[in-house]
Amino acid sequence: MQVDLFQKPKYGAKPFLKWAGGKKQLIADIENMLPEKIKKKGVIDQYFEPFIGGGAIFFYLASNYEIKEAFLYDINKELILTYNAVKNDPEKLINELHELEENFLKGMMKIEKNFS
Numbered sequence: 001m002q003v004d005l006f007q008k009p010k011y012g013a014k015p016f017l018k019w020a021g022g023k024k025q026l027i028a029d030i031e032n033m034l035p036e037k038i039k040k041k042g043v044i045d046q047y048f049e050p051f052i053g054g055g056a057i058f059f060y061l062a063s064n065y066e067i068k069e070a071f072l073y074d075i076n077k078e079l080i081l082t083y084n085a086v087k088n089d090p091e092k093l094i095n096e097l098h099e100l101e102e103n104f105l106k107g108m109m110k111i112e113k114n115f116s
């Protein structure tokens with residue numbers, strides 16, 4: 001399954017990470033400062049985000065405007081790998097997270113048994 005970040009989502013895309021310094025609380029202020037042309041047409045031709053972090057602003061704009069082209073960057077390689085995993089192969093990621101959860105729970109049960 002492919003995820004298209006630019007497709008208008010049914011329920012609106014939201015950040016899936018809690019990120020220190022996220023800009024969620026500034027969304028309304030930032031939206032007010034958008035050029036009138038964008039507010040009227042609801043279309044953003046090009047969007048550049050040099051510090052994507054949790055992506056609060058990007059996900060809000062992508063859910064409420066048509067973004068024709070976006071360039072998203074971050075210095076944090078693990079963060080970019082995570083976004084790529086969610087975008088390119090969410091089912092594999094979900095399966096691996098389930099596996100991780102199962103192994104964790106099995107480990108916890110072993111610890112519990114050893115201490116009871």
Ligand SMILES: C[S@@+](CC[C@H](N)C(=O)[O-])C[C@H]1O[C@@H](n2cnc3c(N)ncnc32)[C@H](O)[C@@H]1O
Pocket residue numbers: 019020021022023024050051052053054055056057058073074075076079
């Ligand atoms: C507070 S978050 C950005 C919040 C986000 N733009 C939002 O909409 O909520 C800051 C991000 O900037 C990234 N960052 C810091 N220095 C950077 C640099 N020199 N180049 C690229 N990314 C950088 C960090 O890795 C972090 O993910």
